[in-house]
Amino acid sequence: GAVVSQHPSRVICKSGTSVKIECRSLDFQATTMFWYRQFPKQSLMLMATSNEGSKATYEQGVEKDKFLINHASLTLSTLTVTSAHPEDSSFYICSAQPSGSRQETQYFGPGTRLLVL
């Protein structure tokens, strides 16, 4: 149980284009999902907290207009990297918290490797 999927697993795009990444909780409902970014050999950096039916909460320094988050249902959150540039290349990982459970438990997706040329 507690399976989280991400799609796509990897994407290559041209500079200036937008990329959408989907995060789905497959066997549970998640009121809250999180989006992280991870650079090679570094820890997880929280970008934003996504709550179903409301606006996402962004961490300091993360541009909300650049990283658009939509949490339209209890099993799906999307991250759109708008006007992507090479510096946006990174490993993006989502996590989901089962609704109604102990609040803090997070289950992670497999990640999405983004390369912007």
Place this chain on the structure above:
Amino acid sequence: GENVEQHPSTLSVQEGDSAVIKCTYSDSASNYFPWYKQELGKGPQLIIDIRSNVGEKKDQRIAVTLNKTAKHFSLHITETQPEDSAVYFCAASIPTDSWGKLQFGAGTQVVVTP
């Protein structure tokens, strides 16, 4: 805010030996401490967690201990196997956050040599 420090950054062990990773946290109000294993190119996998009302928890070859007074917690892996090679992250809950955010340590690269 919460700050989590993790040591060592790298750990090499012989197969069959034990591995210990230690983390300290700064906010005494933190009450949830998960450990994640991340293999290369994959997302982190929750392997064990502990809450502040418990001092120790064990799951087969993995155990976690928590010392609330000293504000540190440790991951113990016994009888290590090559498939235990990965990066391990500790984390602590952020008490002031209502959404259940976690503060992660910097990670420990564990290499188990046959």
